[in-house]
Amino acid sequence: MHIQVIFRVIGLMIMVFSLTLIPPILVSLIYSDGALQAFLYAFVINLVGGAVVWFPFRNFRGDLKIRDGFLITVLFWSVLGLFGSVPFVLTTDPELTFTDSLFESVSALTTTGATILTHIDSLPESILFYRQWLQWLGGMGIIVLAVAIMPMLGVGGMQLYRAETPGPVKDSKLTPRIAETAKALWYIYATLTAVCTLGYWAAGMTFFDALCHSFSTVAIGGFSTHDASIGYFDSVLIEAICTLFMLISALNFGLHFYAWRHKSVWHYFKDSEAQFFFFLLFSTITMASIVLAITSTYDWATSIRYAIFESVSIATTAGFGTSDFSVWPHFLPFLLIVTSFAGGCASSTGGGMKVIRILLILKQGFREIQRLVHPNAVIPVKVGGKAIEERVVSAVWGFFSAYLLVYVMLMIGLMATGIDQVTAWSAVAATLNNLGPGLGEVAANFASINDPSKWMLCFAMLLGRLEVFTLLVLFTPMFWQR
Template identity: 65%
Template structure:
């Protein structure tokens, strides 16, 4: 383990994150909302702490190993979650406790969108902007941005990239050099954000709301500047724009890169994961719309709008709302919630277990059924024309098993703090999938649950953002063994 190199990298990343305090300072002065002191203090605290970590080891150079990458990734997201809470804690409005500030910060960075704040409509504009910005930075991952800078400091970045990028295809590069890959991802991310913000603005949002909601839409985060979320606008056009970009950002960003490079959309339709993702959305929408119509929950047009929007929002783990699906009839709340466990495609900004893993589990399950009939036959598992190695399938099953085991353990822990069963399992589900809204006592916000439960859910959000293994590997003896 290169501890000196690890501290140096962490210092650089903290100093880099201090820059994120500058836009909220500008917003605070522009709207004269009185929150600028909190962000100025946070800027200097982040800069000073980062500098103190960096300066003793600024001459240390070398190549990061895989274990270093895991350690830096986990440390950075954990430390950043705490330091990101500073302006929320120092700001007089809202008056937040330490645990609430850290919860809100981690929720933003992990693009979960679970909030402990009520009265968003009356918060300082700079605080509202900062929450949206946290999600935007967390969506692609600020570490991926740093990967483009670290090589210039004499530090290789591939190990960080492997630890940060989700899914079973971590070693796939869009370009021969990892630096160029990180830059390509951020260019695509920025272009999609600009297009989304422009579309929102043309559809009737104010520039402030358009920028803020484009941040959380492209990041599939779900934070809004209003308590009513997207329902505050009551606009079918805005909802259609959100649906389009939520679906687009729920797909693998590598597909967007090749569409941009090759000027073609054909590979979208040839991708097995995208087809399965769209099939899940379509089937869920049809069932949701039908049930809402049968039970006459809304008028037909309103049922169509709500079914389409909430299906895409929940299944992509965004968490925007036009209505509280927790109170929808019969099995709809549970069914929609389950789609969040599937989540977005690998390489997207979505959470959940990822579509490709569920697809591979289903394919392997079907292969086992075939083997029952033909025990000696060989049935390869394929995605398109590509045969999936057994070691990948074993890794998928291992991830699935650990994911469910961790879910159960944390649900029991939450029930031990006094939460009821529905609230406990949905709170863990909403955070580990990075969805945001839950059921029961957390269907509207997480502000009323106890502090111990909030700390557990902070850990759950980090698990979901780092896809379980990246975080849990630090708790194994073999990781620290020389």
């Protein structure tokens, strides 16, 4: 393992990360919101901190191996989460503890959207901007951004790409070179953000709100500049725009690349994962609309409106809100939280286990039923008419088992700190799935839960963002053996 090279790259990335504080500094200057000093100090701390890490190892060169890729990926997300918390620690409005500052930073970078902040409407504009700016940076992954500039840093990036890219099949690339792939994805990502901003602005948001909400919409993060989230605007048009871009961002970005390259949209309708994704959404929306209407929670038109937005928001793991779904009748709160376990499609900005994995698990389960009837038959698992390799099917089952085991252990850990079962269940789901809102005490925010639980939930956010195995592999003895 090339420890010196790893520290050199981490130091460089911390220094690059310090530059991301320049936009909130400019926002603070424009609005004179009183947070300028905190961001200036944070900029100096991050820049100097990165230099201190980089300087002793500045002359080391070398290619990253697979194990190096896993280690540097985890360190990037955890270290940048730590340095991202510095402005929150230094600001006096809001006045946060270190634990709360770290929680907010990690939640933003992992695009979870779980917050410990209250009275968001009255916070300084630069703080509001910074939260959603972090979500935008984390949306496609700071590691993928690093891959695009890795040639300038003198190290290879393929190992990082494989370690960070979500989904069960990590070796497929859109372009022959990994740097070109990363740049292509970022062009698409930036274009979607710009179009989303213009859409919100035209629909009635201020430009500041439009820009901030476009960051968290395309990143599927869910942070808002208002306590009432998207519900603050009470606009069907804004909700429709938000719903559209949540759906686009939850689809595989490879499909967007294909649409851009070939000027065609028909492949969206032919993709098996996209088809299953929309089937899940349609089923959830239908059930939610019917239950809300027949229980007289809302009239039919309002039921359909809220059911569409909340179902898409929770299922894609965005976490925006127009209505408090936690108080909806019967099984609806539970149903919506469960949909977040599927989350978005592979290679999207969504969280959860990814739709393709759920589809493969269902197909594998159906195959086992068929084998009971035809025990000697060779029945491949197919997606889109193509047989899936057995190693991929086995890997998906392994991931599913690890995901549920981690979920149960974290839930027990939270309950051991005194948190009730409903809150613990939903808090782990909200963080492990990178969703944001939960039920019980964490329906509105996570401010009231204890510090040990917040640390466990920070770990859950990193596990979810790195899809469990990338982080868990570091805790195995085999990883550290020479």
